[in-house]
Amino acid sequence: MENQQTTKSELLKFVPSPSRPPVTITYGPIGWLKKNLFGNIWNTLLTIAVFTLLFLLLKPFLEWTVLKAVWTASTRRECIDISPDGACWAGIFPWVNNLIYGLYPDTLQWRINLGIGIGILWFIPLALKKAQQKMIFSLMGVLLYPFLANYLFLGGDRSNFHYIMACAGLAYLLILYVNIILTYLNRKRVEEYLEPFLERFCRKNATRWAYLTIWMFITVIIAFILRNQTLEHVSVDAWGGLFLTLIISGVSIAMALPIGIILALGRRSEMPIIKWFSLCTIELVRSVPMITVLFMSVTMLPLFFPNTMELNKLVQVLVAVCLFAGAYMAETVRGGLQAIPRGQYDAAKSVGLGYWHTMIFIILPQALRAMIPNIVTSFISLFKDTTLVSIIGLFDIMLMARNISIDKNWLGLHSEPLVAISVLFFVFCYTMSQYSQRLEKKLNTNR
Amino acid sequence: MRLGYEVFSKSIIIAHSKWLRSCKIITLKKLLYDSSYRSKLIQGLTLLLVCGIGYYFYSNVVENLHRMELPFGFDFISSTAGFDIGWSIIPYDPTMSYAWVYLVGICNTLILSALIIFFATALGFVVGIIRLSRNFLLSQCARWYVEFIRNVPLLIQIIFWFIVVFSTLPAPRGSYHLLDTFFLNNRGFYFPAPVFETNSSWTVIAALLACICSYILLKKSQIFRKRNGKRLPILYPSLIALLGFVAIIFMVTGSPLHWAVPSLQGFNFHDGFFFPTAFMAAFVAMTTYRSATIGEMVRAGIQSIDPGQLEAASAIGFSRFKTLRLIIVPQAARAILPPLINIWLTIVKESSLAVAIGFPELVSVFIQTSLNQTGRAIEIVLMVMGFYMCTSLSISYIMNRYNKRIQLQEG
Numbered sequence: 001m002e003n004q005q006t007t008k009s010e011l012l013k014f015v016p017s018p019s020r021p022p023v024t025i026t027y028g029p030i031g032w033l034k035k036n037l038f039g040n041i042w043n044t045l046l047t048i049a050v051f052t053l054l055f056l057l058l059k060p061f062l063e064w065t066v067l068k069a070v071w072t073a074s075t076r077r078e079c080i081d082i083s084p085d086g087a088c089w090a091g092i093f094p095w096v097n098n099l100i101y102g103l104y105p106d107t108l109q110w111r112i113n114l115g116i117g118i119g120i121l122w123f124i125p126l127a128l129k130k131a132q133q134k135m136i137f138s139l140m141g142v143l144l145y146p147f148l149a150n151y152l153f154l155g156g157d158r159s160n161f162h163y164i165m166a167c168a169g170l171a172y173l174l175i176l177y178v179n180i181i182l183t184y185l186n187r188k189r190v191e192e193y194l195e196p197f198l199e200r201f202c203r204k205n206a207t208r209w210a211y212l213t214i215w216m217f218i219t220v221i222i223a224f225i226l227r228n229q230t231l232e233h234v235s236v237d238a239w240g241g242l243f244l245t246l247i248i249s250g251v252s253i254a255m256a257l258p259i260g261i262i263l264a265l266g267r268r269s270e271m272p273i274i275k276w277f278s279l280c281t282i283e284l285v286r287s288v289p290m291i292t293v294l295f296m297s298v299t300m301l302p303l304f305f306p307n308t309m310e311l312n313k314l315v316q317v318l319v320a321v322c323l324f325a326g327a328y329m330a331e332t333v334r335g336g337l338q339a340i341p342r343g344q345y346d347a348a349k350s351v352g353l354g355y356w357h358t359m360i361f362i363i364l365p366q367a368l369r370a371m372i373p374n375i376v377t378s379f380i381s382l383f384k385d386t387t388l389v390s391i392i393g394l395f396d397i398m399l400m401a402r403n404i405s406i407d408k409n410w411l412g413l414h415s416e417p418l419v420a421i422s423v424l425f426f427v428f429c430y431t432m433s434q435y436s437q438r439l440e441k442k443l444n445t446n447r
Numbered sequence: 448m449r450l451g452y453e454v455f456s457k458s459i460i461i462a463h464s465k466w467l468r469s470c471k472i473i474t475l476k477k478l479l480y481d482s483s484y485r486s487k488l489i490q491g492l493t494l495l496l497v498c499g500i501g502y503y504f505y506s507n508v509v510e511n512l513h514r515m516e517l518p519f520g521f522d523f524i525s526s527t528a529g530f531d532i533g534w535s536i537i538p539y540d541p542t543m544s545y546a547w548v549y550l551v552g553i554c555n556t557l558i559l560s561a562l563i564i565f566f567a568t569a570l571g572f573v574v575g576i577i578r579l580s581r582n583f584l585l586s587q588c589a590r591w592y593v594e595f596i597r598n599v600p601l602l603i604q605i606i607f608w609f610i611v612v613f614s615t616l617p618a619p620r621g622s623y624h625l626l627d628t629f630f631l632n633n634r635g636f637y638f639p640a641p642v643f644e645t646n647s648s649w650t651v652i653a654a655l656l657a658c659i660c661s662y663i664l665l666k667k668s669q670i671f672r673k674r675n676g677k678r679l680p681i682l683y684p685s686l687i688a689l690l691g692f693v694a695i696i697f698m699v700t701g702s703p704l705h706w707a708v709p710s711l712q713g714f715n716f717h718d719g720f721f722f723p724t725a726f727m728a729a730f731v732a733m734t735t736y737r738s739a740t741i742g743e744m745v746r747a748g749i750q751s752i753d754p755g756q757l758e759a760a761s762a763i764g765f766s767r768f769k770t771l772r773l774i775i776v777p778q779a780a781r782a783i784l785p786p787l788i789n790i791w792l793t794i795v796k797e798s799s800l801a802v803a804i805g806f807p808e809l810v811s812v813f814i815q816t817s818l819n820q821t822g823r824a825i826e827i828v829l830m831v832m833g834f835y836m837c838t839s840l841s842i843s844y845i846m847n848r849y850n851k852r853i854q855l856q857e858g
Contacts, residue, residue, distance in 0.1 A: 036583035
């Protein structure tokens with residue numbers, strides 16, 4: 001009773017409730033600062049503490065890398081005389097050539113540039129919107145480019161088959177680019193110009209035959225033009241540096257996907273022998289470190305072949321890395337396959353598609369598209385893992401960088417080369433990971 | 448008569464056709480177009496191919512080994528190794544056998560990976576939580592820490608820590624020290640080692656006993672809580688009893704434990720225990736590398752919790768700590784644990800990278816040194832791979848069982 005009375009008496013006289021505090025600004029730069037850095041007293045203290053810590057850490061680093069660094073000197077001694085506690089970047093520059101090309105002869109380095117340039121050219125159309133049949137030319141790239149690259153990088157006397165394949169690769173690339181230019185000019189494709197002439201002989205696949213005719217014709221022309229050109233042989237031992245790293249990662253990335261798809265399909269197969277065979281392969285390879293697989297390939301693999309056969313270290317390493325990458329890729333692909341709803345299989349079966357048709361036209365395109373970000377992630381880790389080949393003595397970019405410190409002019413120059421190649425790897429991997437994140441977002445919004 | 452003959456002949460024809468149908472004549476057509484036969488054909492061919500390749504390899508191996516006069520067999524593991532190993536946690540000297548070398552390698556690998564797993568997980572959780580901080584500067588720091596570390600190959604980081612950081616530390620005389628008990632110099636990290644005396648087993652027994660008792664108490668209190676719905680104040684009494692009991696036993700038996708503090712004598716430290724420079728470099732590099740990965744995982748795990756869960760918790764009046772303990776951690780653990788197990792397995796495998804800086808772990812002592820000395824490539828590679836396989840498979844088996852227990856039982 002008493003309580004009620006007091007409230008009533010309070011109600012009688014009007015007391016305005018205290019007005020609310022003004023709304024904190026959450027827009028504009030000041031609002032952003034207030035919200036994210038100086039929200040309350042603890043936040044402010046934290047910001048100041050972190051800022052001081054960052055300053056204390058970054059200042060010596062900045063001094064070492066930029067402010068006190070030496071950019072031109074001829075020996076390390078000179079570097080130390082100029083600035084004792086700065087980085088000696090001067091030591092990197094004389095070695096840049098070796099870091100990129102290894103011990104490849106200076107006069108022949110245009111071959112590497114050309115080969116890698118052609119490789120890049122081959123895959124540029126993937127990013128173009130109007131380019132057609134992307135699957136086919138990337139597949140052709142995987143099939144034909146190795147011949148061309150091998151021909152350029154290794155040189156020496158090659159078999160006729162090899163020579164023809166390399167020329168066919170060049171011809172294919174030429175037609176591809178002509179076709180793309182024609183599509184952008186809104187003209188007919190090359191083979192469509194020839195189609196009317198061939199329709200007399202073969203009604204059915206005139207376009208295809210026209211294409212093949214042009215391709216063969218150009219191949220023969222290229223082969224005829226280049227018939228007298230012989231490239232000097234460069235032994236695999238001279239390969240090194242960034243070039244070798246790119247070769248190993250490129251080959252293993254190209255091989256990982258097919259091996260991974262086959263193993264993943266095998267693992268989900270209903271045939272017990274094939275299922276167990278792929279399961280064992282995947283699990284065995286995945287449960288051991290990559291370095292043991294590499295050691296296995298250099299110590300054990302030679303015993304598995306007759307001693308008349310000469311193996312080179314690069315091929316052994318490539319086999320090991322491909323196997324390893326394939327087993328990991330298999331698990332990634334399997335994740336994609338599992339995400340495909342059962343209805344897709346049933347639908348494919350109901351329209352009468354067999355196993356391979358179902359897989360190639362229905363399941364794999366969807367599974368791979370959903371898995372692109374994961375596939376890029378495994379490519380990144382594969383690219384980083386290629387540095388392991390330096391442990392078994394291949395002169396990849398890392399071992400090259402380590403070698404600077406035993407150059408007599410730059411004796412003891414350890415940290416600068418390591419920092420330099422770290423930055424290189426960071427740029428490569430960070431771009432790739434950002435790309436995969438963008439792809440992921442794009443794929444998610446497309447759904 | 449005629450009818451009888453017709454019936455007879457017809458029945459024979461029917462029987463014959465039935466027999467024809469029943470006996471499975473495998474024709475080429477059937478093999479290619481009947482799915483069950485085709486699958487058998489494919490499997491048979493695969494088996495044949497694998498066996499063929501296996502036989503080819505086997506015959507080559509036999510021939511090569513015969514040529515090199517190296518019999519296949521594991522008899523070499525009992526012979527004397529004869530080389531020294533830089534650092535081991537179990538006693539070793541060059542007169543011991545290859546089997547012991549194998550064990551030394553395994554122990555070194557395990558201690559390295561165990562320490563990395565522990566510290567990387569702890570640091571990873573810290574990084575993941577900082578990454579989610581509302582303070583922009585702090586979360587960006589964590590973000591760039593993660594980006595920088597995980598986009599540079601681990602091998603470069605290991606070598607960087609070894610060559611640039613740990614090898615340039617001062618010599619033992621001028622080593623960095625903490626309270627004159629922990630020393631860091633260019634030979635390694637020195638710290639006090641526990642020395643157990645004869646009576647110390649009693650303390651161990653007491654500690655075990657106390658642990659068992661408190662476990663029983665915990666179970667009892669859970670049962671009590673289920674029956675009566677009340678919480679017994681169990682934590683502090685059991686903790687005090689546990690510590691007090693062990694401390695009393697420790698005192699009564701005459702404090703049978705002391706620490707051997709490292710001390711500088713001549714040019715090096717004596718007493719105590721130490722981790723060599725290579726160990727420290729591998730440890731720091733791999734811990735930071737994996738903490739970045741784990742940090743990203745923890746962030747993803749915490750972000751995967753539905754914000755509605757937190758709102759619900761605050762709606763029924765949970766405090767922040769209680770929300771964390773009862774709502775966030777159990778649900779985040781479900782999302783984090785499976786990838787975390789994978790990372791732990793990766794760490795065990797990755798610890799073999801310490802071979803690059805000469806830390807005597809399994810790959811270094813066995814595949815490198817022992818293989819060079821004995822030339823038994825196949826046996827040694829198989830033994831090393833066998834160890835990694837056993838470890839990986841057993842850890843994944845145990846952790847998957849645990850994982851199944853804590854996953855949400857749906858349906």
